[in-house]
Amino acid sequence: MVDNRRRAFMRTPFKRTSKVSIQPLPWLKDVSTFTDNCTRCGKCIKACETSIIKQGDGGFPSVDFKSGECTFCYACADACPEPLFLEEHAQPWQQVISIDDACLAKKSVECRSCADTCETQAIRFRLSVGSVAQPQFNSDDCTGCGACLSPCPVDAITMQTNTKTITEQQL
Ligand code: SF4
Ligand code: SF4
Ligand code: SF4
Structure with missing residues (x-):
């Protein structure tokens, strides 16, 4: 089924499309x-x-x-x-972070940079048997401020949000 935006676009010649x-x-x-x-x-x-x-x-x-x-x-x-x-x-x-497997702590390398920057203590570190302390994330305490993203040395933190990808008729 073709939605109305798409239908309108199809009626509009000479306009290039691009993902935004x-x-x-x-x-x-x-x-x-x-x-x-x-x-x-x-x-x-x-x-x-x-x-x-x-x-x-x-x-x-x-x-x-x-x-x-x-x-x-x-x-x-x-x-x-x-x-x-x-x-x-x-x-x-409405957005919260996610910590992926690139996290140094998950590879048994000591690092707490994200927790150090989180004012709401949404990220805490818990001792782990046989490894370094591991991050524990509580989404209820995350404001989505993004303060923890840039301090991460391996880009293991991403924001989970409703990032928009649409077809734009004319840029
Ligand atoms: S986005 Fe902000 S509130 Fe959420 S975990 Fe990172 S520093 Fe803490
Ligand atoms: S810090 Fe920047 S993005 Fe955040 S509310 Fe202020 S002006 Fe807006
Ligand atoms: S209209 Fe101007 S001020 Fe408002 S969101 Fe767009 S660029 Fe920013």
Whole structure:
């Protein structure tokens, strides 16, 4: 079955297609329609106090946790002239981290860099028989701030989020 977006696209000649993949900003009302309504003005990028919002695919703003963490200051939402963001008291986003098998501790190498940066103690280390202490992650305590991503020396931590990949009609 062809959905309406696809149908509309098929009726629109001379427009190239491209995959747009972005890491959503906090407090977005609707990730699925974000690229339809964001004008790519860049005001959120300039406003971000930790400079983690970068120009991503198609020129759309995208959060880069390799550059740092979100402090939930709401400056990006405040700076946006479009009605794309929820009120500040709403939950910023639904995302938590995942630690994969590249983790040094899982390879019996001592490392606690992620836990050292986690303010909410969502990552704790437990002693393990016959190995170094192992990370224990509690998603209930994870705010999705991303502070633990860049300190990991082997890129073992990723954010599990509703990153959007869509077909964009015109970039
Ligand atoms: S809430 Fe603040 S720190 Fe987080 S992405 Fe927006 S401007 Fe940056
Ligand atoms: S300020 Fe708003 S409209 Fe401008 S690029 Fe950022 S999200 Fe898009
Ligand atoms: S994303 Fe933030 S709250 Fe979640 S585990 Fe990492 S540092 Fe802790």
